[in-house]
Every structure is written in C-alpha cells, then in structure tokens.
Amino acid sequence: MKTMGLSRLLLVNPKHFPDDQALARAAGAESLLVTAEVCTSVDAALADCVFACAISARQRNLGPPPLPARLAAAEILARADEGEVALLFGNETAGLSNAEVQRCQRTVFIPANPEYTSLNLAAAVQLLCYELRLAAFDGHPPVLSKTVPFASPPASHQDVQRFFEHLERVMVSSGFLDPRRPRRLLPKLRRLFGRAELECDEINILRGLLDAVERQVAGKRRMASGTSDTVDNSGS
Amino acid sequence: MKTMGLSRLLLVNPKHFPDDQALARAAGAESLLVTAEVCTSVDAALADCVFACAISARQRNLGPPPLPARLAAAEILARADEGEVALLFGNETAGLSNAEVQRCQRTVFIPANPEYTSLNLAAAVQLLCYELRLAAFDGHPPVLSKTVPFASPPASHQDVQRFFEHLERVMVSSGFLDPRRPRRLLPKLRRLFGRAELECDEINILRGLLDAVERQVAGKRRMASGTSDTVDNSGS
Incomplete structure (x- = not known):
C-alpha cells in the first residue's frame, strides 16, 4: 500500500x-x-x-x-x-x-x-x-528522479554533423572508404549513431579517437615517405 | 509467473x-x-x-x-x-x-x-x-468465464415498459402518485431501474409484488364500499 x-x-x-x-x-x-x-x-x-x-x-x-x-x-x-x-x-x-x-x-x-x-x-x-x-496519475505518476540523468547533455545536430565529417575523413584517409565506391557505408554508420542519440561526451571521445587514428595514419605516411621526418617528429 | x-x-x-x-x-x-x-x-x-x-x-x-x-x-x-x-x-x-x-x-x-x-x-x-x-492481450486477456453469468437473461425493452406501466398504475391506485401533480416521480424511478439494467427474473419479482399490492388495494376498496361484498369474497 x-x-x-x-x-x-x-x-x-x-x-x-x-x-x-x-x-x-x-x-x-x-x-x-x-x-x-x-x-x-x-x-x-x-x-x-x-x-x-x-x-x-x-x-x-x-x-x-x-x-x-x-x-x-x-x-x-x-x-x-x-x-x-x-x-x-x-x-x-x-x-x-x-x-x-x-x-x-x-x-x-x-x-x-x-x-x-x-x-x-x-x-x-x-x-x-x-x-x-x-x-x-493518468498513467504517469511522479518518479523519484523525474528526468533521467544523462551522463552528459545530448549532442547538438551541428556537433553530430562535424563528427560524421571527421569520421568520413578518417575512413577515407585510412583507406577503409573508397570515395569512388562508397557502398552505403556512411548512411549505415549514420543510422547506427543516429539511433544511439549521441551525447556531448561521447562525441568528444569519438573525435579524440579519430584524431589519434589520423595522427597514426599521418605518421605512417611520413614514415613511408622518408625516415628523417619521423625522427624529427619524435624528437620535437 | x-x-x-x-x-x-x-x-x-x-x-x-x-x-x-x-x-x-x-x-x-x-x-x-x-x-x-x-x-x-x-x-x-x-x-x-x-x-x-x-x-x-x-x-x-x-x-x-x-x-x-x-x-x-x-x-x-x-x-x-x-x-x-x-x-x-x-x-x-x-x-x-x-x-x-x-x-x-x-x-x-x-x-x-x-x-x-x-x-x-x-x-x-x-x-x-x-x-x-x-x-x-492488448489490455483484454481472456478470463476464466468470458461472459458473466447473469442470474437470468436481461429483460427486453418491452418487458421493462410493461413493468413501468404496472408500477404507475399501482402508484396511482395506492394514492402515492397524484396524476394531476406527478412531481417527476416516474422519471426518477425510470432512472433508477434503467441504471440497474433489469433482468427477466427481477421483472417477474417486481410485477408479482405489484400484483400483490394491487390485490390488497382492491380488497381495501371493496371493504370500504360495503361489508356484504367483503363477506361474500372471504366466503367464496
């Protein structure tokens, strides 16, 4: 009761x-x-x-x-x-x-x-x-915490778009996505992340990961183009 | 479960x-x-x-x-x-x-x-x-007895109307209802019995009761109109 x-x-x-x-x-x-x-x-x-x-x-x-x-x-x-x-x-x-x-x-x-x-x-x-x-309460009684605590606020449309642009850049630079034959990879990833309703913190984590991948990819490219470049980088 | x-x-x-x-x-x-x-x-x-x-x-x-x-x-x-x-x-x-x-x-x-x-x-x-x-079950799961057992079938409109006519007759003959000053008594009783959704058996019980009351009222009238009538009746 x-x-x-x-x-x-x-x-x-x-x-x-x-x-x-x-x-x-x-x-x-x-x-x-x-x-x-x-x-x-x-x-x-x-x-x-x-x-x-x-x-x-x-x-x-x-x-x-x-x-x-x-x-x-x-x-x-x-x-x-x-x-x-x-x-x-x-x-x-x-x-x-x-x-x-x-x-x-x-x-x-x-x-x-x-x-x-x-x-x-x-x-x-x-x-x-x-x-x-x-x-x-007409089907909606008050609950202890009325609003669910988001781990962080939901991301804005603009933040999500920038993430997708970043993602696409990395997919291309890593050789995973061939812009001439995209095979619906981007729409499928948009669907996945759209469903997940990304939060600000999550966008930051994902873009941080993309940054790290980009640096690796750029490093490899420099390594492939000549060793002096790589030595300079690690020493700076 | x-x-x-x-x-x-x-x-x-x-x-x-x-x-x-x-x-x-x-x-x-x-x-x-x-x-x-x-x-x-x-x-x-x-x-x-x-x-x-x-x-x-x-x-x-x-x-x-x-x-x-x-x-x-x-x-x-x-x-x-x-x-x-x-x-x-x-x-x-x-x-x-x-x-x-x-x-x-x-x-x-x-x-x-x-x-x-x-x-x-x-x-x-x-x-x-x-x-x-x-x-x-979309809010309506099957139950043990799907239809509720009425004690008897519901009364028809016609049966209910006859009951109301009978009721009115007794109300008048008993002196309870003055047809010249009805005071909304009948509509109020119609509302009550309408809400109750009378069954056949209940109509029979109520009309049996009305019959009994009518006989009493008729008997009293005869008593009031002259003793010989009453004596004859009781002796027959």
Missing part, C-alpha cells in the same frame, strides 16, 4: 493486532499498521463508503457486476470524488464470502492465466494498489 | 536448487521450478537474448535508458518478434549490480511512491508479469 501511496487500512476482526511479526515485516511502512483501524464487521468497515469493490477471482451467482483491475481502478478514482471508496479483500485462505461480495458495488478480478488464477493476497493487493496509482 | 502465463525461468547461481521449501510454496506452479534452468552467470542467462530489461528502482549513472513498467511491457512484446527477450531481476537483498544493469538494453522501474519505493522481489515480479500479460 505504501509503495503506491495508499495509507488507510481497515482490518475486520484480525486474529492478532497489533502483531510484532507484522510490524517487523512492514520494513519502513509501520505507519500504516500503527494507524490501521480495527472493525468488528465488513458492514462497519464499509459504513462510510459510497462505492466498494470486492476483489475476487470467482464471479458469484448474485454478485455485483465484474470489472477487470485496470477498469476498476479508473472507476474507483472517479467515484472517490463523491465520497469514501474501498477495496475489500478476503483473507489468504478463505477469501470473501458471497454475503461479503454482495455488499459491494463491483466484483473486481485480476485477468490472470485461466489455467492458474491463484494469486496470493499480497500479490493481489500490490496489483490493485499499483493500478490505482497509475490511474490516479 | 504462472498466474500471468509465463513459463521460462532462469536462475543465476541459486543458493539452493532444487529446494524443497520453494517447491512447497509453489502451490500448483511446481512445473515452473522443475523446468527452471540454472546458469553460472548473467551473461550465460542472457546469451540468446536480443533484448533484456533490468528491473531496478534506481537509475544507474551509465545505465541503459529508463522505462516505466507499462511502456516496458509493450516494448518487450514488440521485441519478442525478433528473438528471445528477458526480464532480469536482482535478488531480494542486493538487487542488481551496475555491471549487470549495463548488460541490458533498458532499465525498467515501477512508478512507486517516491517516499517509499521499496517493493519486494515477489511484488516486482508479479507486477511486471501482469503488465506483460495485459500488453500481450
């Missing part, structure tokens, strides 16, 4: 309450247990509600209309404008009785694998609370 | 496997554990994958792009056309390392309450599997 921003918990005839084991397992969400209200009947728990949903995998013969979890979350939120609303869960072993389900306005089910529908109580509660949170 | 129709589980260096306690807790989903594959590294587990998502509440500095669970489910399904896809979860205590997250193409987060984002592993797995199932 707390992970999804819910805070009001009502317990109907709990076997043990307060319970040390429950508190220990709450792991940071103790506030919910401490403020939980204990009721002596489902009717007492739902007394102030204008809209209650029974969570049940089974449709009951004279039960309220069924609704899958996602649609139910939207309806619950809409009805919350009118007054208190509730999700009613049965206990782990017995679930809800027909009489309890019939006290609600909807039967809410989680669309599970028809061959194995058995979600445990904690899983069902988590899913419903999650759907409520997403519905409450 | 089984509740949401998933079947392939890979375990990286499990502490105990096979494990009797895990089997006991699987409660009907043992097949998943029995067919689980054990891997010696995350790389081995992801070897055949073309797309892998790391589930993590924390964004990592040089991690892959983040995506909320619902959008991730849609993308995972789309990529499943191209080859194997995977959801990578860390263990309950330590989660995933940066190195593990960086082996994936996306960082998937569950949009939880920023003040308390701590979902346990089982809850996170359940939510992701649920989102995958809903995405796989």
Whole structure:
C-alpha cells in the first residue's frame, strides 16, 4: 500500500493486532499498521463508503457486476470524488464470502492465466494498489528522479554533423572508404549513431579517437615517405 | 509467473536448487521450478537474448535508458518478434549490480511512491508479469468465464415498459402518485431501474409484488364500499 501511496487500512476482526511479526515485516511502512483501524464487521468497515469493490477471482451467482483491475481502478478514482471508496479483500485462505461480495458495488478480478488464477493476497493487493496509482496519475505518476540523468547533455545536430565529417575523413584517409565506391557505408554508420542519440561526451571521445587514428595514419605516411621526418617528429 | 502465463525461468547461481521449501510454496506452479534452468552467470542467462530489461528502482549513472513498467511491457512484446527477450531481476537483498544493469538494453522501474519505493522481489515480479500479460492481450486477456453469468437473461425493452406501466398504475391506485401533480416521480424511478439494467427474473419479482399490492388495494376498496361484498369474497 505504501509503495503506491495508499495509507488507510481497515482490518475486520484480525486474529492478532497489533502483531510484532507484522510490524517487523512492514520494513519502513509501520505507519500504516500503527494507524490501521480495527472493525468488528465488513458492514462497519464499509459504513462510510459510497462505492466498494470486492476483489475476487470467482464471479458469484448474485454478485455485483465484474470489472477487470485496470477498469476498476479508473472507476474507483472517479467515484472517490463523491465520497469514501474501498477495496475489500478476503483473507489468504478463505477469501470473501458471497454475503461479503454482495455488499459491494463491483466484483473486481485480476485477468490472470485461466489455467492458474491463484494469486496470493499480497500479490493481489500490490496489483490493485499499483493500478490505482497509475490511474490516479493518468498513467504517469511522479518518479523519484523525474528526468533521467544523462551522463552528459545530448549532442547538438551541428556537433553530430562535424563528427560524421571527421569520421568520413578518417575512413577515407585510412583507406577503409573508397570515395569512388562508397557502398552505403556512411548512411549505415549514420543510422547506427543516429539511433544511439549521441551525447556531448561521447562525441568528444569519438573525435579524440579519430584524431589519434589520423595522427597514426599521418605518421605512417611520413614514415613511408622518408625516415628523417619521423625522427624529427619524435624528437620535437 | 504462472498466474500471468509465463513459463521460462532462469536462475543465476541459486543458493539452493532444487529446494524443497520453494517447491512447497509453489502451490500448483511446481512445473515452473522443475523446468527452471540454472546458469553460472548473467551473461550465460542472457546469451540468446536480443533484448533484456533490468528491473531496478534506481537509475544507474551509465545505465541503459529508463522505462516505466507499462511502456516496458509493450516494448518487450514488440521485441519478442525478433528473438528471445528477458526480464532480469536482482535478488531480494542486493538487487542488481551496475555491471549487470549495463548488460541490458533498458532499465525498467515501477512508478512507486517516491517516499517509499521499496517493493519486494515477489511484488516486482508479479507486477511486471501482469503488465506483460495485459500488453500481450492488448489490455483484454481472456478470463476464466468470458461472459458473466447473469442470474437470468436481461429483460427486453418491452418487458421493462410493461413493468413501468404496472408500477404507475399501482402508484396511482395506492394514492402515492397524484396524476394531476406527478412531481417527476416516474422519471426518477425510470432512472433508477434503467441504471440497474433489469433482468427477466427481477421483472417477474417486481410485477408479482405489484400484483400483490394491487390485490390488497382492491380488497381495501371493496371493504370500504360495503361489508356484504367483503363477506361474500372471504366466503367464496
């Protein structure tokens, strides 16, 4: 409940309450247990509600209309404008009785694998609370860090173009690209780096690498043209 | 996993496997554990994958792009056309390392309450599997009983109209409705029963009740008009 921003918990005839084991397992969400209200009947728990949903995998013969979890979350939120609303869960072993389900306005089910529908109580509660949170924020609840930290800002179009020009120069000078027979090499590399959405730092790293390659290529050329040139360079 | 129709589980260096306690807790989903594959590294587990998502509440500095669970489910399904896809979860205590997250193409987060984002592993797995199932069936996965069993078939328009005529007759004959001053009573009752979407059986019950009331009203009229009539009636 707390992970999804819910805070009001009502317990109907709990076997043990307060319970040390429950508190220990709450792991940071103790506030919910401490403020939980204990009721002596489902009717007492739902007394102030204008809209209650029974969570049940089974449709009951004279039960309220069924609704899958996602649609139910939207309806619950809409009805919350009118007054208190509730999700009613049965206990782990017995679930809800027909009489309890019939006290609600909807039967809410989680669309599970028809061959194995058995979600445990904690899983069902988590899913419903999650759907409520997403519905409450129209699919986009606030997150801890709203903007994703780019390792560095995205590169500008101009920076990317300069990188491609640099890359092409090196491809040609290294003999990898024959300008008379380009074989679509450049468009393919443009596609790759375009998809990657390069950042400034990455452009710097790539151009640094291209610079280093260019120096090597130039050095080799000088070596090939005469040794004195190379000796001068290394000594300077 | 089984509740949401998933079947392939890979375990990286499990502490105990096979494990009797895990089997006991699987409660009907043992097949998943029995067919689980054990891997010696995350790389081995992801070897055949073309797309892998790391589930993590924390964004990592040089991690892959983040995506909320619902959008991730849609993308995972789309990529499943191209080859194997995977959801990578860390263990309950330590989660995933940066190195593990960086082996994936996306960082998937569950949009939880920023003040308390701590979902346990089982809850996170359940939510992701649920989102995958809903995405796989375009929001409408098949359910156990596709059509909800009406207690009886819905009433026809004509049956409903006859009920309203009957109701109006009784309201007038009982003195509750003054036809010269109707005070919008009928439209209000039409609205109520219209919302309820009456079934055949319910129409029969309501009209049976109206019949009974009519007989009472007629009886009282006869009583009021003269005793001999009443005596005759009771004696016949």
